Structure formats: structure tokens, C-alpha cells
Amino acid sequence: MWQSMETAPKDGSPIQAKIPGHGSDNIIQWMCIDGYWTWGMVEDQDWPDSWDDGLCWESNSSGQPSVLPVAWKPL
Numbered sequence: 001m002w003q004s005m006e007t008a009p010k011d012g013s014p015i016q017a018k019i020p021g022h023g024s025d026n027i028i029q030w031m032c033i034d035g036y037w038t039w040g041m042v043e044d045q046d047w048p049d050s051w052d053d054g055l056c057w058e059s060n061s062s063g064q065p066s067v068l069p070v071a072w073k074p075l
Contacts, residue, residue: 002071014042017069022048028056028069039069 008015010030017039018024027042033055039048041054048067051057056066 002073005069005072008069008072010037014075015072016075018071019048019069020067022046022067024071026069027075 002018005017008017008030010029011020012031014029016024017026017028019026019040023041025045026047027045030037031040033040036057039056041051045054047054048056048062050066051065052060052066056068059065
């Protein structure tokens with residue numbers, strides 16, 4: 001059952017996520033990159049165009065906001 005992202009684990013556990021415009025087969029996890037916390041792709045998979053290098057930043061290298069995941073469920 002899909003759950004709100006507000007309840008998603010932020011302990012590094014991989015989860016399945018729905019990302020608008022990118023489907024629901026995304027495997028992501030909460031991770032720290034260079035001191036910043038963000039959602040990132042876990043496996044070698046395509047990521048949304050608005051993400052940079054498989055990472056969901058507040059804004060990407062083009063200055064546009066990244067599309068945030070909207071729902072999650074355990075793997």
C-alpha cells in the first residue's frame with residue numbers, strides 16, 4: 001500500500017517511490033551527499049530529467065526544482 005512521503009524512512013533503507021512523470025518503479029533512499037540530505041536512486045536506473053546524477057535536489061543544475069517523490073512503499 002502506498003504511503004505519504006512524510007512517513008518514508010530516512011535511515012538509508014531503500015524504498016519504492018512514485019515520482020510524477022516518472023512512474024512508480026523507482027528505487028530510492030535518503031542519503032547524505034557532501035553534507036546535504038536528499039533522495040537518491042539506489043540502483044542503476046533512469047532518473048527524472050529534473051534530477052542531477054540520480055539525486056533529487058531543491059533545484060537542479062539548470063536552476064529548476066527537482067520533481068519530488070509523492071508516495072512510497074517498502075520493497
